[in-house]
Amino acid sequence: MPEPAAWKYDKIIKKMFNEPAPERVFLGRVIPCVDNTVIEDGWVHIKDGKIAAAGPRPAALPAGVEVVDTGGKTLLPGLINSHAHLNWDGIHELSRQSMDDPRPISVFKAAGNMLKCLRAGVTLVRDLGFHDLNLFTKQAVEQGIFPGPRVLVSGAGIIQTGGHTYWVCREATGADEMRRAVREQVRGGADLIKIMACHDTLEFTDAELEAVIDESHRNRLPITAHATYDACIRRVAEFGVDCIEHGGSMTDETIQILLDRKLPIVTTFSALVLQADPEIGRAFGIPEWKIIERQHAVADKKRFDGLVRAARAGVPIVFGTDAGSPAVEHDSIAPELGFMVEVGVCRDNLDALRSITSRAAKLSKLDDRIGTLEAGKCADLIVVDGKPDSDLNALKRVQMTFIDGRRMH
Incomplete structure (x- = not known):
């Protein structure tokens, strides 16, 4: 395994928060x-x-x-949210929040969101960045500085220079710089690596994508990819990522690759579902035009056909909300699960409950615990x-x- 993060060497005499565990x-x-x-x-x-x-x-x-x-x-x-961003609070303009929030305020947001998680029954959060403050969130929980759920963190998301969400991720150009970016997250104590593999276009050169995946695996860390349409999903799957975030349209050929490689998808419908609710959307500053757009998107179940076919073929579907993104609070659980059943990526309520418990634990290789x-x-x-x-x-x-x-x- 990689060298532990520096804080792992701290000797904790007495945790600030350490509740008893009676029989x-x-x-x-x-x-x-x-x-x-x-x-x-x-x-x-x-x-x-x-x-x-x-x-x-x-x-x-x-x-x-x-x-x-x-x-x-x-x-x-305990419930597991496999795609969340603890340093975000759900306001509409993520870019300005990410660039303008003083780091101490971002830390306070993570602390408040962890309390919301606990109240909602969430006992493990897989925090996928995007900046590196989640490394400190993990330290605060593990050292008993602040009470929170278990936390698995990616450190800063890694992107090509100027890529999707460049305003908050770790930008890199070229294969060597990709490797350096991975090593920085490893040094900080990351549990996994997150890349943004596309937005409107495919991102990373082949050499960059190969390097960022290889370096993650050399350090014995899983790597997960933001991938939202067929060409991107197929590309990152063939290059060797361990998980698909969001997912989207997929051909039968792409679905077969996911099955062959046993790759799960963490679906995240909450942004669409919650932004389509006028009361919720307006409370978070969602523009009226976007609320209407989201309502049309939620009503058009054909747009989710690729995910439904993947689920029915046997691709593991895991719960995630993209919590912290616009209108998605960290204690919002039921709307995502309900839509998973409604749209058909989960067969029924019990299957949905496994997506947020047993399948989520297996995704993070914690199913033995x-x-x-x-x-x-x-x-x-x-x-x-x-x-x-x-x-x-x-x-x-x-x-x-x-x-x-x-x-x-």
Whole structure:
């Protein structure tokens, strides 16, 4: 593995935030998110920050252990947002926010957004930049400086000079500079690398794309690509990225490449869905013409045909909201999941719930630790007032959030 980031060498005597993780038993409906199982009278037993047992309620509970009877509420694994930007707050003009926000204000925004995540039941955020402040967000959480979800970070997104979102990413030109850009993120403690592979046109020369992917893999980091239409998706898949962000139109040939290479897609519908809501859009400064445009886009389900065909063919579809982008707050979960079912990239509500739990954990290679309610996994657990398997809007009513058995909300 690469050398650890400098802050990893810090000796922490006492964390500022370090909640206790007492042994507890939870009673309620249990959705383990392993398959379609729903246990109406279930339990989850947590001990030493791990799940000791989960399943149907036993005849006798462990003696001397705190029992949390949820009164029929639903127990779920902690939710995972696999595409978010903690330093953004959802205002319309991202470019000016990115260029003008003083770095301390950007840090405060990340802190506030992490609290929103915890209230929404999100226990892991995959922060895809775009600037390098997310490296410090990760440090703050891991060192107990600020309470937050687990955080996986890309550091600064890497783009060609003058490329898409040049105003906030790490620009680079030429293969050697691409390698340097990757190494800078690795030095800062990045968990993965993010590239912007297209906007209206394809970006990066072949030599640049080959270099940025090779350097990521040489450092044993996965690399993910912003790729929104067929030519770009096919190109980055053939060059060897590990994941597609957003996705879009795709031919059958491109879908087959994704299947052959076992590449997932993190779909992000929330910007379209939420900007199409006039009340939400206006609150974030979305222009009226864009609200109307978004309404037409949401209504035209044919535009999502490539993603639907990919999902039906077996390409793993993972939940992400692009949180922080215009009109998308970090505690907005249900609209994305609902649209995933409505448009057809998820078969039903239970499939959608797996996209934000077990499949998301697998994407980040953490499925041996989190993503399901199974014995031996970390005690990342939420309590929801309602039945999200029949009504995803129940996820707007998260009552409790636990990470490693510590109550965070």
